[in-house]
Amino acid sequence: MSKQIVQTDKAPAPIGPYNQAIRANGFLFVSGQVAIVPETGALETGTIQTETHQVMKNIQAILEEAKLDFSHIVKTTIFLSDMNLFASVNEIYGSYFTGAYPARETVAVKGLPKGVNVEISVIAVG
Numbered sequence: 873m874s875k876q877i878v879q880t881d882k883a884p885a886p887i888g889p890y891n892q893a894i895r896a897n898g899f900l901f902v903s904g905q906v907a908i909v910p911e912t913g914a915l916e917t918g919t920i921q922t923e924t925h926q927v928m929k930n931i932q933a934i935l936e937e938a939k940l941d942f943s944h945i946v947k948t949t950i951f952l953s954d955m956n957l958f959a960s961v962n963e964i965y966g967s968y969f970t971g972a973y974p975a976r977e978t979v980a981v982k983g984l985p986k987g988v989n990v991e992i993s994v995i996a997v998g
Contacts (some may be wrong), residue, residue: 873897882933884908884978887985893934901922904993905930906985920957920989924964932968935996942968950978951991958988961990991997 878893878900886892886903893902908918908927910933916926935941952961958978966973974994984991 878938880937881935882910882937882974883930884910885914886908888970893938895938895953899996900940900944900994900996900998901930902934902937902996904985904986905934905962905993906991909988911938915986915988920960922989924961924990927990929966931992931994935994938983938996940997941968943972944968944998945969945974945994946997948974948976949993949996950976951984952978952980953984953989955980957989965992 873896876895877891878895879891883892883905890903893900896923905927907923908914908930909916909926910930915960916922932942935944948959962978
């Protein structure tokens with residue numbers, strides 16, 4: 873198996889023993905992203921919409937470092953602090969895709985890192 877670390881300073885640095893993404897056998901596995909602004913290290917917590925946009929921008933930066941875009945994503949996982957946030961997150965999330973959407977699951981969990989409301993991980997091909 874061939875395994876390559878994908879890392880960019882345009883997305884938040886990992887806050888634990890993991891990498892932003894790993895490319896292996898034609899797949900890119902992107903670690904869960906939260907709304908940390910990479911330039912400042914601060915959380916974007918204004919509204920659920922701005923929080924979700926920051927998460928998607930972080931994913932986009934990692935995809936771009938791997939020379940991919942949202943059209944390469946085949947699977948996403950969305951973690952929410954409260955399922956009542958689903959419609960707002962879904963609207964922002966959906967605006968980053970055109971055409972064929974990836975497979976996905978969305979779950980509400982008891983807690984997320986740094987007390988955020990949304991975390992998203994993706995798997996892309998390419």
